[in-house]
Amino acid sequence: MISKIAFGVGAALLILAVFGSFYTVDEGERAVVLYNGRVSEVAEPGLHYKIPVVEETVPISIRQENYRFEHVTAYSQDQQIGTLVLSVNVQPTTSEVARIYSEFGSVQAMVSRVLAPRVNEEVKTIFGGFTAASAIRDRGKLNADIEAAIRSNIEGAPFQLISFQLENIDWSDSYEQAVEARATAEAGVATQRQTLEREKVQAEIAVTQAKARADSSVAEAKARAEATRLAGEAEAAAIRARAAALADNPNLIELTKAERWNGALPTTMVPATATPFVNLR
Known part of the structure; x- marks a missing residue:
């Protein structure tokens, strides 16, 4: 049994x-x-x-894996504290598998002991070279500079950095309030500048219109003066012509009177006066 x-x-x-x-x-x-x-x-x-x-x-x-680093704090050049969220894609090097096991025991341990501290180190260093305003304005450059620094720092490590992304920067409440206040002030200044520009244009339009009206009035006045001058010259020429005609023909006056007489004699006559328009000679 x-x-x-x-x-x-x-x-x-x-x-x-x-x-x-x-x-x-x-x-x-x-x-x-x-x-x-x-x-x-x-x-x-x-x-x-x-x-x-x-x-x-x-x-x-040896698969490509994504690791997120949240709540990474760093100070900017102007002493503003930022809390960063980072995303890093890494892939263990196939030929370094034995080394990964020998030195770290697992991929996760390798990431924790090698990648994480170097990411934190380079973020603090590079971020410290940017002011808060430039970090916001030149975020693409900040992202590229951090990625380049991390790549340089992990050179020779048993994994490859596939990509790096700065996903978010969260600033302190006081700084965000200051940024909002500054943005509001700048918006107000921009609005005032636009108003001044609009008023300037309107003033220029009014000046142009006034000048056009003045030029029109001057031209009209000149035209009237010219017309008056020409009329005066014409009238003076007519007077001179009549004077010349009278001088050349004294009987023209009597002829004009006769032509204008309607044949009726005055009904009332002053004693010892001559009968008008009657020349006995």
Whole structure:
């Protein structure tokens, strides 16, 4: 009976050993093979065999992963405190899987011990070179400068920085209130400037219109004066012509009188006066 139990246990152990000797490695991973706790090799994706008991495997992901760093605080050049939200995409280097396990044990530990402190360090350094206003205005440059500094700092690390993004900057309430007040003041100044420009244009239009009316009045006055002058010259010429005609023909006056007489004599006559228009000679 005892022998049968021992045989059953042995068979079970044998089956477990056989089936436990095979393992698979997924795409996007590598398996670190340990021989008595020491790294012996790195297994590629696929089905593999290991020696029971003395060999074990530790999967290491080589997929690209995103890590968010929230509540990263830093001071600007003008001593304004900003709370930054950062997003970093990194990917472990395939050829460095054994090193990742040997030095850190896991990808997460590598990120915590290498990437996180260097991100914080470079953010504080680069952010400190920008004033709060320039950090807002030149956010693209701030993002690029931080990314370049991080890339330089992690050179030689067993992972690659795929991308970096400065997602948000949250300022202190006092600074945001000051920015809002300044924006309101600048908007008021801009409105006043626009009003002044509009009034200036309107004034220029009024001056132009007044000048046009004045020019029109002057032209009209000149025209009237010219017309008066021409009429006076014409009348003077007519007078001169009549005078010349009278001088050349003294009887013209009597002829004019005769032409204008209607043939009727005055009904009342003063004694000792001559009858008008009657020349006995």
